[in-house]
Amino acid sequence: MLRIENLEKRYQTGDLALKSVNLEVPKGQVMALIGPSGAGKSTLIRCVNRLVEPTAGKVFLGDLELAHLGSSALRRARTRMGMIFQEYALVERLSVMENVLSGRLGYVGFWRSYLRKFPQSDIDEAFNLLQRVGLDHMADKRADELSGGQRQRVGICRALIQNPDLLLVDEPTASLDPKTSRQIMRLICELCEERQLAAIINIHDVLLAQMFTRRIVGLQLGAIVYDGPPDQLSPDVLTQIYGEEDWEATIEATKDLDEDEADVLAVAEKVIGRPGAPS
Amino acid sequence: MPTRDHNGSKIWHLRSTKHQLAVWFGWLLGVAIFVYCWRLISDKTIWFFVTDAPKQAADMASRMVPPKWSYMDVLWGPVWDTINIATIGTMIAIVIAVPVAFCAARNTTPSVHFVRPVALFIIVASRSINSLIWALMLVTLIGPGVLAGVIAIGLRSIGFCAKLLYEAIEEIDHSQVEAIIATGASRGQQLSFGIVPQIMPAFAGISVFRWDINIRESTVLGLVGAGGIGLQLDASISTLAWTQVSLILLVILATVIVSEWVSAKIRHAII
Amino acid sequence: MNQPVASRTWKRPPFIQSALLRWGLWVCLAIYLALAIGSMEIDWGRVGEGATRSTRFIAAFFPPDFSSRWDSIYEGIMESLWMTITSTVVGIMLSIPVGLGAARNLSWRPVYLFCRGILAVSRTFPEIILAIFFVKLFGFGPFAGFLALSVGTIGFYGKLLAEDIEDMDPVQAEAIKSVGAGWLQWLNYAVQPQVMPRMIGLGIYRLDINFRESAVVGIVGGGGIGATLLTSFDRYEFDSAAAILLVIIGIVMVMEYSSGYIRRWVQ
Numbered sequence: 110m111l112r113i114e115n116l117e118k119r120y121q122t123g124d125l126a127l128k129s130v131n132l133e134v135p136k137g138q139v140m141a142l143i144g145p146s147g148a149g150k151s152t153l154i155r156c157v158n159r160l161v162e163p164t165a166g167k168v169f170l171g172d173l174e175l176a177h178l179g180s181s182a183l184r185r186a187r188t189r190m191g192m193i194f195q196e197y198a199l200v201e202r203l204s205v206m207e208n209v210l211s212g213r214l215g216y217v218g219f220w221r222s223y224l225r226k227f228p229q230s231d232i233d234e235a236f237n238l239l240q241r242v243g244l245d246h247m248a249d250k251r252a253d254e255l256s257g258g259q260r261q262r263v264g265i266c267r268a269l270i271q272n273p274d275l276l277l278v279d280e281p282t283a284s285l286d287p288k289t290s291r292q293i294m295r296l297i298c299e300l301c302e303e304r305q306l307a308a309i310i311n312i313h314d315v316l317l318a319q320m321f322t323r324r325i326v327g328l329q330l331g332a333i334v335y336d337g338p339p340d341q342l343s344p345d346v347l348t349q350i351y352g353e354e355d356w357e358a359t360i361e362a363t364k365d366l367d368e369d370e371a372d373v374l375a376v377a378e379k380v381i382g383r384p385g386a387p388s
Numbered sequence: 389m390p391t392r393d394h395n396g397s398k399i400w401h402l403r404s405t406k407h408q409l410a411v412w413f414g415w416l417l418g419v420a421i422f423v424y425c426w427r428l429i430s431d432k433t434i435w436f437f438v439t440d441a442p443k444q445a446a447d448m449a450s451r452m453v454p455p456k457w458s459y460m461d462v463l464w465g466p467v468w469d470t471i472n473i474a475t476i477g478t479m480i481a482i483v484i485a486v487p488v489a490f491c492a493a494r495n496t497t498p499s500v501h502f503v504r505p506v507a508l509f510i511i512v513a514s515r516s517i518n519s520l521i522w523a524l525m526l527v528t529l530i531g532p533g534v535l536a537g538v539i540a541i542g543l544r545s546i547g548f549c550a551k552l553l554y555e556a557i558e559e560i561d562h563s564q565v566e567a568i569i570a571t572g573a574s575r576g577q578q579l580s581f582g583i584v585p586q587i588m589p590a591f592a593g594i595s596v597f598r599w600d601i602n603i604r605e606s607t608v609l610g611l612v613g614a615g616g617i618g619l620q621l622d623a624s625i626s627t628l629a630w631t632q633v634s635l636i637l638l639v640i641l642a643t644v645i646v647s648e649w650v651s652a653k654i655r656h657a658i659i
Numbered sequence: 660m661n662q663p664v665a666s667r668t669w670k671r672p673p674f675i676q677s678a679l680l681r682w683g684l685w686v687c688l689a690i691y692l693a694l695a696i697g698s699m700e701i702d703w704g705r706v707g708e709g710a711t712r713s714t715r716f717i718a719a720f721f722p723p724d725f726s727s728r729w730d731s732i733y734e735g736i737m738e739s740l741w742m743t744i745t746s747t748v749v750g751i752m753l754s755i756p757v758g759l760g761a762a763r764n765l766s767w768r769p770v771y772l773f774c775r776g777i778l779a780v781s782r783t784f785p786e787i788i789l790a791i792f793f794v795k796l797f798g799f800g801p802f803a804g805f806l807a808l809s810v811g812t813i814g815f816y817g818k819l820l821a822e823d824i825e826d827m828d829p830v831q832a833e834a835i836k837s838v839g840a841g842w843l844q845w846l847n848y849a850v851q852p853q854v855m856p857r858m859i860g861l862g863i864y865r866l867d868i869n870f871r872e873s874a875v876v877g878i879v880g881g882g883g884i885g886a887t888l889l890t891s892f893d894r895y896e897f898d899s900a901a902a903i904l905l906v907i908i909g910i911v912m913v914m915e916y917s918s919g920y921i922r923r924w925v926q
Contacts, residue, residue: 160833187839198834202852206400211848215839222844225402232400248400264834271838422748425741429801432738432882437798444796472695516911517904520787520875521888525900528892529716530709534699608787612878625791637784644783 110136110307111157111275116166116176118152118331126152128331129166134275137305139298141318141339144328145351150311153328154277157309158190159183170275188215191268193297195280197260201253205244205263208252209235212270231270238266242296258289262296269300276301276308282317290314294321315347452634459632463620463639469534470616470643473609474602477541482595485546489553496557496583507550514547519605523614534615541602541609548601549594556590557583592658596651603647607640617643716897723905724898728891732903735884736910739873742805742883746873747866749805750812757813758820765824765850778821782814786872790881801882808869808876815868819861820854827853859925863918870914874907 111134118127126149134140142150155161157168159175168175175186191212199208213231214222221227239245242262252260261281268276278297282290294310298321301308312318318325319339327335327342327350335346403411490496492507523540530536565582573581610618617636624632675681725732760766760774786807793803827850835849877885884903891899 158837160837184839184841187837190837192834192837194830194834196830198830200831200835200849200852201828202855203848204402207402207848211835211840212838214835214841214844214848219841219843219847222840223847227400229399232398235400236398267834267838277837422745425744428737428741429745429805432800433802434798434800437796438802441796448792448795468698472698476692476695512912512915513908516871516908518871518875520878521885521904521907524878524889524892525716528895529712531702531705533701533705535701535706538699604785608785611787611791621788621791625795637788640788641783 110134110138110171111309112169113153113157114167114169116153116156116168117164118149118156118161119164126331127156127163130328130331130333132326132333132336134307134309136274136307137301138324139301139306139308139310139322140324140326141322142309142311142326142328143313143315143318143350146313148328148350149331150313150328151279152331154192154279154309154311157275157277158187158192184215188271189273190275190277191271191273193261193264193268193276193278193281195283197257197264197284199252199255199260199263199267202251204249204251205239205255206235206248208263209239209266209270212267215271234270235266238269239263241300242266257285258293261285261289261293265293265297265300269304273306276306276310278308278310280311280313282312282314290317291320298322315342448630451630454631455635455638456629456631457635459635460639463617463636466610466615466617466620467639467643469537470606470618471603473534473537473541473606473614473616474599474647477538477606478545478595478599478602480538480542481545481549481598484542485549485553486591488546488550489557490579492550492554493557495560495562496579507554511547511550511554514543514545515551516547517544519544519602520608520612523609524612527613532613532615537606537609537614537616540614541606544605545598545602549598552594553587553591556587556594560586589658593655596654596658600647600651604644607643716901719897719901720905722898723902724896725902728887728896728899728902731887731890732884732899732906735877735887735903736906738801739870739877739883739885740910742801742808742873742876743866743870746805746808746812747862747869750809750869751816751862751865753809754813754815754817754820758817758824759846761817761821762824763821764827764829774817774821778814778818780814781810782818786811787875787879790876791879794880799880799882804873804876804881804883807881808872811872812865812869816858816861816865820858823854823857824850856925860918860922863914863921867911867914867918871907871911 111132113130113132116127116130116132117125119125130153142153144150152161156163157170157175159178163176166176170186170189173186175183178186200211203211207225210225210227210231213227216231217227236245236248239248242265244259244262244266247255247259252263255263276297281293281297285293294317297308297310300306310318310322319342323338325335325337325339325342326333327346329350334349335342401408488507488510491498491503492511494500494504497504497507519540522543523536526536526540530539560583564586565578568578568582606616606618608618608621610616610620611622613619617640621633621636621640624630624636673681675684757774757777760770761778763771766774789810790804790807793806797803797806831853832845832849835845840848873883873885874888875885877883877887878889880886884907888900888903891897891903
């Protein structure tokens with residue numbers, strides 16, 4: 110679905126954020142992108158929908174090459190890629206419903222969107238999505254009245270109503286508490302499963318990445334240093350990605366536990382410092 | 389509720405019908421008021437002059453170039469006066485504005501029921517009258533000249549400075565003051581240790597900001613006889629000496645730009 | 660182990676470190692004040708005369724005379740109000756495209772410079788100077804005042820709009836871009852909701868400023884209450900002047916209270 114070839118990004122300051130990255134994400138695959146702050150995770154996904162202009166390389170969405178599209182073709186291509194942001198990025202003074210419907214902007218003309226006269230099918234879909242994430246009763250609340258977890262759900266609805274082929278998810282849980290983080294991650298993964306979406310999830314929480322995705326890519330200083338299943342993420346690999354630290358506890362926590370128990374225990378581990386070992 | 393069920397699918401509107409009508413009605417009312425005002429103005433306008441204006445403007449512009457540079461010798465004095473009006477006027481205003489502000493701020497006023505309303509009235513009266521009107525008044529009362537300009541600028545600026553300053557005083561961090569009170573300090577000590585250090589940057593910023601505005605305003609006070617470069621502007625326009633007018637406009641422009649630069653520098657140095 | 664510490668003196672460190680500079684500044688200030696005050700030619704005899712006039716003027720407020728010149732006061736106030744409303748509306752409408760163009764984060768560089776130029780020019784000269792020229796060009800009356808206030812509004816409002824757009828949250832703007840919205844849709848969904856509340860507040864504030872300014876453009880023939888006020892001062896009719904001043908203060912106070920109310924309501 111998505112194929113990235115020799116993607117490179119050099120900022121005007123001269124910093125090389127991405128060094129010739131090659132990556133392929135097939136249809137229906139949810140992939141976690143891990144790495145320390147400043148590794149270029151955010152730059153990578155922003156180069157895909159060109160919120161950041163790549164300096165070299167190619168990006169293919171299906172058969173369409175994105176890196177050299179003109180502005181109107183780029184807009185059409187962007188409608189096929191949903192994006193979910195770290196700080197939710199809802200337009201705070203618009204209502205929940207307007208925020209969700211703003212995902213359809215690429216499909217309706219200016220005057221229709223200005224008068225808020227969206228096609229009934231869009232509105233039905235918006236209500237379906239809000240119901241799916243449990244927020245249909247909040248449709249007319251203003252976005253800044255919502256809690257963090259609720260805002261992120263609205264952000265997910267906005268991305269999904271685009272009817273995208275690909276989801277770009279940028280640190281979805283960074284501003285959330287541990288429990289909500291898990292709920293949001295589970296929701297994103299379930300929705301991708303239901304709709305057979307490809308997704309790239311930027312995440313710095315290795316535990317969450319291991320718990321919810323089947324493929325992990327490690328990025329360090331703009332280059333891919335690991336690409337494989339979560340259970341092969343050894344302390345050596347983590348050290349290579351993040352630097353020296355004691356990784357045993359992190360890996361222990363996910364072994365031999367089913368997900369829900371892991372949820373609770375991982376939180377406990379974070380608080381207390383040692384994982385328990387229930388039979 | 390903006391949403392309602394219709395044939396099984398929910399229909400969504402941004403606003404309920406009643407709200408939507410209110411919005412439309414508001415717009416209608418606004419447009420009607422505007423059109424009405426415009427009609428009244430247009431009735432008082434001689435449209436022949438308006439259609440003739442581009443020609444007039446071109447004519448005036450051609451008479452304005454080149455500026456009469458030699459006239460500059462006469463202008464140095466008025467420029468000096470203009471700067472003095474703004475500077476001394478601002479100083480006077482600050483000296484008076486500080487006690488007024490402390491009386492007007494809810495947390496420092498000696499009496500909420502008597503002193504505060506008086507202080508607030510001083511602020512409103514000073515602010516609502518333009519400095520040109522103050523100058524007009526003072527020229528009638530104490531005669532034309534720089535002094536009228538200085539007092540006019542001073543009176544107009546009291547309200548401005550006092551308003552911003554008392555808002556700054558009301559927004560201070562109260563816990564710092566509490567800490568000073570807890571040491572057993574007297575009211576005067578609370579003021580000088582708890583409140584003054586917190587409002588000092590705001591105070592300096594407000595003074596410089598007002599000085600900058602006052603330079604602009606003092607360039608026109610001469611139009612009513614209150615000194616400064618406006619006197620020359622008025623005289624040159626009434627004698628149709630357009631080359632002098634263009635030079636004066638350039639001088640005003642330069643003064644304003646320099647004062648803006650100076651105030652930006654000072655603000656930078658303080659903060 | 661603990662040596663007795665010799666008693667140390669402490670003085671609050673001065674704001675300006677260098678003593679020379681500190682004293683130099685004071686001396687400069689003193690010289691400046693001496694020169695400035697020395698150069699003011701004050702006719703003390705005339706100022707002394709002012710004392711009696713001032714008491715007359717203050718006495719004129721108790722009570723002010725609304726009735727004898729009521730017709731011209733009413734007409735002047737109405738003219739001022741029309742000018743205020745029309746110039747605020749027209750000025751704001753014109754300043755929106757200029758302000759959008761002058762915002763660095765959504766404008767193309769040549770357009771940005773051009774719009775910034777317009778703003779700088781319209782902000783430099785006080786409304787009253789603009790009014791003098793518009794009176795020369797368009798004749799006496801409220802139209803000239805209306806134009807002067809509109810131009811002043813463009814400079815004021817356009818600059819603040821541009822700054823507000825430059826300060827908006829870029830992530831919200833990015834989010835709307837990422838769904839593939841067009842430029843106008845992006846303005847409507849990402850920019851407008853963010854800047855609207857503050858801009859409504861500033862619009863009302865500008866209405867307030869325009870009313871105050873409309874009271875002075877009359878002095879140079881631009882219509883409004885200023886002309887009436889000038890006449891009554893010229894004729895030394897202090898009780899009518901007092902009435903006019905009270906009307907102006909009253910209207911400004913009403914505007915200020917209602918604007919505070921509206922601003923809270925918009926939030």
